[in-house]
Amino acid sequence: MHGLMMNRPLLISSIAEHAARFHGDREIVSVTADNPRHRCTIRDAVGRSRQLANALDKLGLSHGDRIATIAWNDYRHLELYYGISGAGYVCHTINPRLFPEQLIFIINHAEDRWIFTDVMFVPLLEKLLPQIENVEGFVVMTDEAHMPETSLPNVVCYETLIGAESSDYVWPELDERSASALCYTSGTTGDPKGVLYDHRSTVLHAYVAPAPDVMNLSSTDCVLPVVPLFHVNAWGVPYSCLMVGAKIVFPGPKMGDGAALFELLDSENVTMALGVPTVWLALLQYCAGEEKRLDKLKYTLVGGAAVPRSMIEEFRDKHGVELRQGWGMTEMSPLGTCNSIKAGLESLTDDERLDLATKAGRGIFGCELRIVDDDGHELPWDGVAYGALQVRGPWICSDYFKLEGGAGTHTDDGWFDTGDVATIDPQGYMAITDRTKDVIKSGGEWISSIELENAAMGHPAVAEAAVIGVAHPKWTERPLLIIVRAEGQDVSKEDLLAYFRGKVADWWIPNDVAFVEELPHTATGKIKKIELRKQFADYAFPD
Ligand code: ADP
Numbered sequence: 001m002h003g004l005m006m007n008r009p010l011l012i013s014s015i016a017e018h019a020a021r022f023h024g025d026r027e028i029v030s031v032t033a034d035n036p037r038h039r040c041t042i043r044d045a046v047g048r049s050r051q052l053a054n055a056l057d058k059l060g061l062s063h064g065d066r067i068a069t070i071a072w073n074d075y076r077h078l079e080l081y082y083g084i085s086g087a088g089y090v091c092h093t094i095n096p097r098l099f100p101e102q103l104i105f106i107i108n109h110a111e112d113r114w115i116f117t118d119v120m121f122v123p124l125l126e127k128l129l130p131q132i133e134n135v136e137g138f139v140v141m142t143d144e145a146h147m148p149e150t151s152l153p154n155v156v157c158y159e160t161l162i163g164a165e166s167s168d169y170v171w172p173e174l175d176e177r178s179a180s181a182l183c184y185t186s187g188t189t190g191d192p193k194g195v196l197y198d199h200r201s202t203v204l205h206a207y208v209a210p211a212p213d214v215m216n217l218s219s220t221d222c223v224l225p226v227v228p229l230f231h232v233n234a235w236g237v238p239y240s241c242l243m244v245g246a247k248i249v250f251p252g253p254k255m256g257d258g259a260a261l262f263e264l265l266d267s268e269n270v271t272m273a274l275g276v277p278t279v280w281l282a283l284l285q286y287c288a289g290e291e292k293r294l295d296k297l298k299y300t301l302v303g304g305a306a307v308p309r310s311m312i313e314e315f316r317d318k319h320g321v322e323l324r325q326g327w328g329m330t331e332m333s334p335l336g337t338c339n340s341i342k343a344g345l346e347s348l349t350d351d352e353r354l355d356l357a358t359k360a361g362r363g364i365f366g367c368e369l370r371i372v373d374d375d376g377h378e379l380p381w382d383g384v385a386y387g388a389l390q391v392r393g394p395w396i397c398s399d400y401f402k403l404e405g406g407a408g409t410h411t412d413d414g415w416f417d418t419g420d421v422a423t424i425d426p427q428g429y430m431a432i433t434d435r436t437k438d439v440i441k442s443g444g445e446w447i448s449s450i451e452l453e454n455a456a457m458g459h460p461a462v463a464e465a466a467v468i469g470v471a472h473p474k475w476t477e478r479p480l481l482i483i484v485r486a487e488g489q490d491v492s493k494e495d496l497l498a499y500f501r502g503k504v505a506d507w508w509i510p511n512d513v514a515f516v517e518e519l520p521h522t523a524t525g526k527i528k529k530i531e532l533r534k535q536f537a538d539y540a541f542p543d
Contacts, residue, residue, distance in 0.1 A: 258286025
C-alpha cells in the first residue's frame with residue numbers, strides 16, 4: 001500500500017523559485033573579469049536564469065541536450081546552473097585547466113551543442129575549434145562593451161542574448177530523474193569519464209549539505225566557494241545556498257590568490273568557505289606573512305585531498321576557525337562524509353580533537369559506506385582494518401555517461417568502488433589511508449602515503465610534501481618523501497627523517513628525501529602523483 005503523500009518531482013527549478021520568493025533580497029557578490037565587485041540579489045539572478053531559459057528554448061535544442069560552460073565562479077555561471085538545468089537541458093561544466101586533448105575529448109564525447117565561455121577562454125576555444133566542429137555556437141559571458149575580437153563562428157554576447165528576453169518563464173515540470181548536469185572526472189588514468197547528475201540526486205544532496213553536522217548553513221550565513229563551479233558543482237553550494245537563502249561570494253578568477261581571498265572574506269563578512277587544501281595553504285601563508293587574522297570566518301569545509309593536521313591546528317589556534325574535513329568524489333555529487341564532533345566526544349582534549357579532525361569524517365545520511373578486503377568481504381569498523389571503500393546512495397553515480405558498465409567500478413551487489421583505501425573506527429569516523437593506486441607496498445604490508453605527508457607537513461620548514469612509492473630491490477617499494485621547503489627555511493634530510501620518529505611506525509619512515517622547487521598539481525589543485533612518479537622514474541635509493 002502506498003502512502004497518501006503528493007508525488008511532486010524534486011526539481012532544480014523549484015530551488016530557484018523558492019529562493020527568489022523567500023530570500024530574494026539576499027546578495028550574490030562576484031569578482032568578474034569585467035567588474036572587480038559585482039553585486040546583485042538572488043531575485044535578480046533567478047530572473048536572469050528565466051531570461052536565459054527563454055533564450056535557450058529558441059535555439060532549437062531538445063531536452064537532455066548538453067550545453068557546456070567554461071567559466072570561473074561568478075553570478076553569470078550561477079545563472080547557467082539554474083537556466084540550463086531548469087529548462088530541461090544538461091549543464092556541462094568544463095574545467096578550463098585541463099590539457100587541450102582532454103578538453104577536445106570531453107566536448108566531443110558530451111556532444112555539447114553550445115558553449116558558454118568567459119572572455120579569457122575565447123583564445124583557448126579558438127585553438128580547439130578545428131577539433132570541436134560539432135559545437136553550433138558560442139556565448140561569451142560579458143556585455144557588448146567587453147566583447148573580444150574573435151574568429152569563433154556564431155558568437156553571441158551573453159548580456160545581449162538574455163537582455164532580449166522576458167524574465168517570465170514557466171519552468172517545465174520534468175521527470176525528477178531527468179539528467180541535469182554533467183561533470184567529467186580529471187582522468188588521471190585513461191580518458192575522462194562523465195558523471196551525469198539528475199534533478200532528484202541534486203535536490204537530495206542540496207537538502208543534506210546545510211545540516212548542522214555537515215555545512216551548517218542557514219539564511220544568516222555568507223558562503224565563499226573557492227571550489228570551482230566546474231569541480232563537482234562546487235560541492236553543491238550553488239544549490240544549498242539558494243535553498244536556505246545564504247549570501248554567496250564568488251571569487252571569479254581570484255581562486256588561488258591569498259591576498260584577494262583574505263580581502264573578500266573580511267570585507268563581505270564570510271562565515272563559511274570551501275576549498276581544497278592547497279588554496280588554504282596560500283591564504284594561511286598570506287595571513288602569517290601580513291599578520292592578519294580571519295575574524296569573521298567560522299568554518300571552512302576542506303576536502304578533495306587529505307588535510308594536514310597542521311592546517312587544522314593553524315585555523316583553530318591562530319584564527320578561531322573550525323576546519324571541517326569532508327570527503328567525496330565527482331561520482332558522489334560529491335558529499336560522502338563530513339567531520340564534526342558527535343555526542344559523547346565533547347570531553348576530548350584539544351590534541352585528541354585534532355587527531356579526530358584529521359579523519360575524513362562520519363557518513364552522511366544518504367551515503368552508505370563499507371570497507372572490503374580483496375575478496376569483497378566486509379571488514380570490521382575497528383579503526384585498524386583497512387580496505388577498499390565502497391559507497392551506495394541516491395546521489396552516487398550508477399554508471400558513467402555512455403560507458404554502459406564498461407568502467408568496472410560497480411560491484412555486482414550495487415555498490416560503487418571509490419578507488420580509495422580507508423579505515424572506519426567504532427564511532428563511524430572514516431579515514432582515507434590512500435588512493436588504491438598511491439598505496440606504498442612494502443614487504444607485503446601497506447604504507448599510507450597520506451599519513452606520511454600529513455606528518456611531514458607538521459614540520460615548520462615544510463611548505464608542501466608528497467610521498468610516493470619507489471621500487472626497492474628488497475621491499476618491492478619504499479617511500480620517498482618529496483618536499484618543497486618553506487620560504488627562507490632550511491632543513492636537512494636527517495632532521496626531516498628524524499622528525500617522523502614517534503609519529504609513525506619506524507618501518508614507515510621514508511628511505512630518502514628529495515627537495516624540489518614546486519610540486520605538480522592537477523587542474524583541481526591536488527598533488528599530481530602520477531606526474532611525480534614519472535619525474536622520479538629513474539630515481540634509485542642510496543645504498
Ligand atoms: P578528481 O580529483 O579525480 O577529479 P574528485 O575531485 O572526484 O576527482 O576526487 C575524489 C578523490 O579525492 C577521492 O576519491 C579521494 O581520493 C580524494 N579525496 C577527497 N576528499 C579527501 C579527503 N578528505 N582525504 C583524502 N582524500 C580525499
